[in-house]
Amino acid sequence: MVTVGWTKSGFPSLRTSRFRVSCSAKPETVQKVCEIVKKQLALPAESELTPESKFAALGADSLDTVEIVMSLEEEFGISVEEESSQNITTVQEAADLIEKLVQKKSEA
């Protein structure tokens, strides 16, 4: 893993590699997504959320999913397209999409 020092707003000290090919998201991103999902679905703070948790399994309906995507957009300062947002069903998918958009934004 190569340590690259660039500043990303909101992520001060992280080690990240420009050449990473795998599509796993950073744990901090996954953690933030979990927090937003918990808040939206009013889950207790101790509830265990794995990256593979499906929103529907946690009791979210389609309106909840839209609201969660909106909160993620605001939290990370990204803009999610219509088609992409319909494909988000798990925490991991959301985190991966966020990473992709944040990276695209910082490269633009």
Added chain:
Amino acid sequence: MASTPSKSQILSLFRSLLRTARDFSDYNIREYTKRRTIDGFRHNRHVSDPSSIAAAYSDAESQLQIARRQVIVYSLYVPKLKSVMEIKHA
């Protein structure tokens, strides 16, 4: 007139309303619009009659047009002071 809107159309309208709400500079109307769309869509969640669904959908569409116009009107009269709710305390 138009046939019953599909689920994705309804969700798309929901998203458009929330996006439009974000463009308001005034805290109060922004929060109200978000709250009202969420409440409104949840209230009509279990409506199954197609004509009621279409009526609620067109109602929401006209509200969206109103909100879009009001974003522009509100942006003309932005007050200098922000609402106290928007001040983030460290």
